[in-house]
Amino acid sequence: AQSVTQLGSHVSVSEGALVLLRCNYSSSVPPYLFWYVQYPNQGLQLLLKYTSAATLVKGINGFEAEFKKSETSFHLTKPSAHMSDAAEYFCAVTTGSGGSNYKLTFGKGTLLTVNP
């Protein structure tokens, strides 16, 4: 079985400040991990993914995440928040073979607010 816990349903930062969104996972086998972003009234868009290659993964829009097996974490960061980063962010895990997105399990989401 696999599961994802996102700590903090709502995170608020100032424009230019560091963004840190937390994700911890539970998996009995090596996981593949993903971060998705959802802008208001839209579908989800992939930000980045970890598929057992480099533990530091860079994604779109300046976001990156680090896979830490010892901490079972995959936290999402961005050095400097922009107003356009305001959205809801979802962490997801799968143990599908070949790193595919087969049967993702999603966290409950973290709403990021960016204050001017």
Added chain:
Amino acid sequence: NAGVTQTPKFRILKIGQSMTLQCAQDMNHNYMYWYRQDPGMGLKLIYYSVGAGITDKGEVPNGYNVSRSTTEDFPLRLELAAPSQTSVYFCASSRGEQFFGPGTRLTVL
């Protein structure tokens, strides 16, 4: 490419009515998925398909049915709508990365 398209965008149903949510993709993906999204709950997998003619239940299949007669289309059927089915429904397809449609917002009154 249009990607993943969903119709309708919005719908209001009365309790006991039925409807079909349409989903189509033009990327020739074998894998397709239906999720529901409720506030503060993330996305829950309803049904998925690994190819034409092959479907299977996800985490929350009760009250829904699906079919997959072609690679492109993956409709979701609600037979007897209930207030608990009020939600936003997303369809997705994948070969590797999952691509999501824009969603259907359904209200059952």
